Structure formats: structure tokens, C-alpha cells
Amino acid sequence: MVNKNPKEYKKMLENNHTLPYKVRIDNQRYDVIVYSMLGKITGIIVANENGLTVNRAIAQEVIEQVQKYSFYFDYLKKRTQLVKERDSITAERIEGVQRILNEKGLFGEKMQLEIDQLNLALEVYKQQQRKLDIYQEDIALLNEKIESQHEIYVEDWHHAEDLSLAYAIAAYGQSLYLEKTRDIRRKMLKWTQLHGKMLQPEPRKALTKLTFVLSEAQAGHIFEQIISLIPMLEIGLTLHKEQEIPARVKEFGKAYELHLRNYEPPMEQITPLIRNKQR
Structure with a gap:
């Protein structure tokens, strides 16, 4: 199921932070939320500008852009x-x-x-x-x-x-x-x-x-x-x-x-x- 609040994906004891910039795909902007525990990344969620999660295909495309910039x-x-x-x-x-x-x-x-x-x-x-x-x-x-x-x-x-x-x-x-x-x-x-x-x-x-x-x-x-x-x-x-x-x-x-x-x-x-x- 998509279009859920990202908070529903957060697990116990995890910290989370949102990247300080949005990624634009097909004229839509997305936030990337990173979950971590003890300094290690444990999960990633991509949300639209309404704060709701998007489908996995879009999420992967967004994260690829983040990875490219990081590279x-x-x-x-x-x-x-x-x-x-x-x-x-x-x-x-x-x-x-x-x-x-x-x-x-x-x-x-x-x-x-x-x-x-x-x-x-x-x-x-x-x-x-x-x-x-x-x-x-x-x-x-x-x-x-x-x-x-x-x-x-x-x-x-x-x-x-x-x-x-x-x-x-x-x-x-x-x-x-x-x-x-x-x-x-x-x-x-x-x-x-x-x-x-x-x-x-x-x-x-x-x-x-x-x-x-x-x-x-x-x-x-x-x-x-x-x-x-x-x-x-x-x-x-x-x-x-x-x-x-x-x-x-x-x-x-x-x-x-x-x-x-x-x-x-x-x-x-x-x-x-x-x-x-x-x-």
C-alpha cells in the first residue's frame, strides 16, 4: 500500500532525518527520509510534497538521483x-x-x-x-x-x-x-x-x-x-x-x-x- 504517512514505517529505536533538499522527477518534487540506528542506515522512505509515501518505482528513481549526486x-x-x-x-x-x-x-x-x-x-x-x-x-x-x-x-x-x-x-x-x-x-x-x-x-x-x-x-x-x-x-x-x-x-x-x-x-x-x- 502506498500514500501512507512515513512515520508508519519508522521502527522502534530508529532515528530519522530528511535530506536538506528535494529531488525533482518529471516536474514533481520528493523528500528522502533516512532511518538509522547506532549510526548505521537501516531504511529509506521517499515521500511526495504532501508528505505521503510514493510507490517503490518512483522511490527507486529518486534515490538513484541522490546516489548519483553523492558519487x-x-x-x-x-x-x-x-x-x-x-x-x-x-x-x-x-x-x-x-x-x-x-x-x-x-x-x-x-x-x-x-x-x-x-x-x-x-x-x-x-x-x-x-x-x-x-x-x-x-x-x-x-x-x-x-x-x-x-x-x-x-x-x-x-x-x-x-x-x-x-x-x-x-x-x-x-x-x-x-x-x-x-x-x-x-x-x-x-x-x-x-x-x-x-x-x-x-x-x-x-x-x-x-x-x-x-x-x-x-x-x-x-x-x-x-x-x-x-x-x-x-x-x-x-x-x-x-x-x-x-x-x-x-x-x-x-x-x-x-x-x-x-x-x-x-x-x-x-x-x-x-x-x-x-x-
Whole structure:
């Protein structure tokens, strides 16, 4: 039976909240009510603007739209859970100590090429992090706009897609450079530990500051968390990983955009939670 009050679907001890925006399907707007217990989602109900439940087919269509919007920013949410704001803080700290890597010959001729690669990777990290911070702020503003108007408008969908794409491309490039220079960073840290005391006081002090910032307990930990999310960005994409990083990022951007525009959310885990009934 449909057209029941959603409260009739609430079970004992469950909490419920209504999403802060309505979803429009065929010029009709719908509310999505989420039931939970102990922090876990236990059920979902879709109701019309009169506050009555709708049939299951409409409910599934509405929830698919909610899932699609959520997918746009899944990577951002996962990254935020892992690193919080420490990726931005790390970029600022690197900015203050990176200059010592510009001194040619400090690490010897054999290591110079690797040090240059590490220096480039750190520069890319900072540049991309600045982009990511801007995109994240834009995403927050978009979500605030949607909440204030209580609906996702057509232009909001387009904006969300564009922001999701821009964020993913910036994060992917940043991640690949960190992954490529992971061993170089560790080699530089080990070299400093073994040979740093032989340097003149000024470069030794500067290098000590850099190695602290890039240590496994500091930036190294953040870098590893970012690198660990590369597979999440690559899910469902066919990529040629033997290419140089600029070509890989370009290919990723095209593949991710196509994936984004044609995304159909998997409903296997969500469908059993829908409590709307068939007609």
C-alpha cells in the first residue's frame, strides 16, 4: 500500500532525518527520509510534497538521483576522512622549507636527477593542493546553495559534474607524482641521516628542517594516505599506466569525464533499504 504517512514505517529505536533538499522527477518534487540506528542506515522512505509515501518505482528513481549526486564527491569525502585538512597544512609547511633542494650539488652528482624529480613533485603537490582547496570551497558553496533553495536545480547538476571532474584530475596528478617519487623521498631522508652532519651549518640546518617535514611521521604519512586513494579514482576506467604522468593525467581526465557523464549508481546495497511499497 502506498500514500501512507512515513512515520508508519519508522521502527522502534530508529532515528530519522530528511535530506536538506528535494529531488525533482518529471516536474514533481520528493523528500528522502533516512532511518538509522547506532549510526548505521537501516531504511529509506521517499515521500511526495504532501508528505505521503510514493510507490517503490518512483522511490527507486529518486534515490538513484541522490546516489548519483553523492558519487560526484565520494573521493572528496573519503580523502577528507583520511587526511582532514593536513594535506593543506603539509603544503604550507613544504613551502617554507623546500628551497634547499634548489642548491645543485648538495647531494652529489649521482642523486641530482632524483632530487630534481622530488623537487618537481613537491612543487606539483603544492600547486595541485591550492587547486583542491579552491574546488573544495566551491563544492561547499554549491551544497549550501542547494540546501538554501531546498532542491538541486539543473544548473547545479552541471556545476557538480564540473567540480567533481576538476577535483579528480587535480588529485590524480598530485597522487601520481607523490607515488613516483616515494622512494626518492625516502632515499633523501636516509642520505641526510647518514651524511647531513658533514654539511656546512646553514645548509645542514635547512636540510634538517626539510627532512623533518617530509619524514614518515609528518608529510610522508599524509602522502601515503593520498597515494592509497589512487585506486578509488581509477575504478571503472581503462587506463594505460605505462605512460608518462602528464599523458596519464590527460587520459584519466577524458576517461573520468565519460564515466561521470554516464554514471549509473549501483543499487544492490541500497534497494533492500527502500521501504516504499509497490502499487
